Amino acid sequence: MIVSHKHKFIFIKPAKTASSSVELMLSKICGPNDVLTPLSSFNDRFDGDYYEYQPRNHKGFENHMSANDIKKRVGDKVWYEYLKVTIVRNPWDMVVSRYHWEKARLWPGIRRNIVKILRNPFAIVRYKPLRHRIKMIFVLASFSNFIKYFDKSWTNSRFYFDKEGKPICDIYLSYENLNEGISALESLLGVQLGSPPHLKNKPRHRKNHYSQYYNQKQKEQIEKLFKHELEIFDYTFERVAQ
Numbered sequence: 001m002i003v004s005h006k007h008k009f010i011f012i013k014p015a016k017t018a019s020s021s022v023e024l025m026l027s028k029i030c031g032p033n034d035v036l037t038p039l040s041s042f043n044d045r046f047d048g049d050y051y052e053y054q055p056r057n058h059k060g061f062e063n064h065m066s067a068n069d070i071k072k073r074v075g076d077k078v079w080y081e082y083l084k085v086t087i088v089r090n091p092w093d094m095v096v097s098r099y100h101w102e103k104a105r106l107w108p109g110i111r112r113n114i115v116k117i118l119r120n121p122f123a124i125v126r127y128k129p130l131r132h133r134i135k136m137i138f139v140l141a142s143f144s145n146f147i148k149y150f151d152k153s154w155t156n157s158r159f160y161f162d163k164e165g166k167p168i169c170d171i172y173l174s175y176e177n178l179n180e181g182i183s184a185l186e187s188l189l190g191v192q193l194g195s196p197p198h199l200k201n202k203p204r205h206r207k208n209h210y211s212q213y214y215n216q217k218q219k220e221q222i223e224k225l226f227k228h229e230l231e232i233f234d235y236t237f238e239r240v241a242q
Contacts, residue, residue, distance in 0.1 A: 001065050003074060006031035007189050009083040010074070012067050013037075014156035016097040017087040017175050021196035024051055025182075029191050032056070037063045046104065048198030066158035067168045083188065084168065086159055089175035090235045091226035092219070093210040098154055099146045104203030106140055109133050147218045155226060165228055172233070209240040 002011040113130040173181035
């Protein structure tokens with residue numbers, strides 16, 4: 001996430017919405033006193049474009065930090081004065097993207113956990129992430145399993161709404177019309193941003209339309225889980241034939 005004192009905006013970073021790409025793009029116009037939380041290093045298994053990124057001033061901030069937590073951290077003056085920006089995406093499409101992302105990083109994550117445990121087998125805290133990833137082997141065995149055991153923490157509501165469920169941001173960029181949204185943001189900020197790079201876009205090898213992943217029951221499960229997002233952002237399920 002970003003808090004830009006130079007341009008007076010806060011970028012609130014949801015998951016699987018091209019948010020890392022937009023974050024990197026926005027970081028190019030940030031000043032030395034702005035807050036830029038760490039971004040994972042370039043990985044050619046995941047990223048389509050090479051990039052370098054320098055986080056700074058991020059003590060007390062987190063990458064995927066909820067809107068309410070950011071508000072508490074920056075204080076009311078900054079929160080209400082700055083433009084608050086985030087990105088929304090059709091939930092059915094986002095879930096498919098999340099499925100491929102979790103699958104792509106599962107085994108590398110397990111290997112890293114095992115290496116850390118072997119280096120210090122008495123550090124009990126290192127066993128919890130490994131147990132979680134072992135559980136994820138079953139969850140990710142099929143898309144059907146992934147929907148059945150979908151983790152509610154993977155929704156993006158905490159980045160979009162306050163505790164009463166009211167929209168909390170000023171600008172909701174649309175993943176589906178991102179270039180148009182970026183052009184509008186350029187006008188508001190009085191800057192030139194260009195096009196966002198392609199980050200974390202490789203895990204989804206199949207570019208089939210998201211509707212081809214769902215049966216009716218699975219479609220309804222996501223509809224129930226993301227009911228508030230669907231209503232506020234007016235997303236519908238668009239079925240495309242194979």
